[in-house]
Amino acid sequence: MQAIKARMTRALPMGCIVPTCDNSGAKTIRLFTVVGLKTVHRRKPSAGVGDLVMASVQRGKPEMRKQVVHAVIVRQKKEYRRLDGTRVRFEENAAVVLKDDKGNPKGTIFKGPIAKEACSRWPPIAKVARIIV
Secondary structure (H helix, E strand, C coil): CCCCCEECCCCEECCCEEEECECCCEEEEEEEEECCCCCCCCCCCEECCCCEEEEEEEEECCCCCCCEEEEEEEECCCCEEECCCCEECCCCCEEEEECCCCCCECCCCECCCECHHHHHHCHHHHHHCCCEC
16 A cells, blocks of 8 residues: 555545445445544544545445445545645545455446546556546
8 A cells, every 4th residue: 555645635434335336246335444544532533535444335235235345435525635736526435345455356347437546556446447537
């Protein structure tokens, strides 16, 4: 996992339900932790684009439901700022389910664009992505 070259706004608080944009079998996931996040005492942790999260599958195939999975956030509605001054925002939040915590995606097809920050941090996701914004 590499550093992100952007000023990332963390827009997805713990407990939120995020749709997935791959064909892994999960439709929506509920975030319950951000891996490696250090924060202020009693502040509600939150995730942004490129963050590795642990989540439970809420809707999807019966064998996937109630499973704990690793996922990477690839889109968020809240805008964030890149180093060149541009601000980026997407129409919806989205995540990609992983096979392991190394970054290998479980699905083989991603629907919609993937943020450049997530692709630079997770190269296996960049290999599968068709549109990188």
